[in-house]
Amino acid sequence: MSVYDQLNSDLKDAMKAHDKVRLGVIRGIKSQIMNAKVESADHDLSDVQMMSIVMKEIKQQKESLEEFKKANRQDLVEDQTAKLKIAETYAPKQLSADEVHQIVKQTIDQVGAESMADFGKVMGVVMPKVKGKADGSVINQLVKKQLQS
Numbered sequence: 001m002s003v004y005d006q007l008n009s010d011l012k013d014a015m016k017a018h019d020k021v022r023l024g025v026i027r028g029i030k031s032q033i034m035n036a037k038v039e040s041a042d043h044d045l046s047d048v049q050m051m052s053i054v055m056k057e058i059k060q061q062k063e064s065l066e067e068f069k070k071a072n073r074q075d076l077v078e079d080q081t082a083k084l085k086i087a088e089t090y091a092p093k094q095l096s097a098d099e100v101h102q103i104v105k106q107t108i109d110q111v112g113a114e115s116m117a118d119f120g121k122v123m124g125v126v127m128p129k130v131k132g133k134a135d136g137s138v139i140n141q142l143v144k145k146q147l148q149s
Contacts, residue, residue: 002050003050007029007090008030011026011030014026022086026086033053048132051092052131052132058091061083068080094134101142104122113147114147115147
């Protein structure tokens with residue numbers, strides 16, 4: 001079942017259950033997908049493109065959560081946490097820390113990187129391998145750590 005089909009199915013279930021939080025999150029993601037479809041020349045998106053949209057939405061929700069924490073708004077933190085958990089159910093399975101570490105190490109060896117000057121080269125090869133399966137900031141930190149040692 002594609003991401004879009006799953007969203008449609010879950011949208012119906014959320015409507016029947018009167019789950020306003022879940023309904024809002026699903027509608028938000030579907031809205032982003034529909035906007036991307038309109039912008040696309042052929043009006044059709046692959047599962048990879050839809051996953052990218054879901055990951056972008058999750059990233060935005062995480063950023064909002066951090067801002068609410070900084071502002072000491074516990075009421076909004078709880079609400080945003082619930083929304084984030086719902087959105088994460090549509091994300092692809094995330095790689096473990098060990099798997100990410102292994103991919104970074106292999107890529108550094110593959111590219112022949114030896115210093116921070118090769119950072120961009122390594123990131124350019126690593127990111128397509130882990131797109132949607134790992135947080136870019138974590139990858140960034142791991143690459144920097146590996147290249148500095």
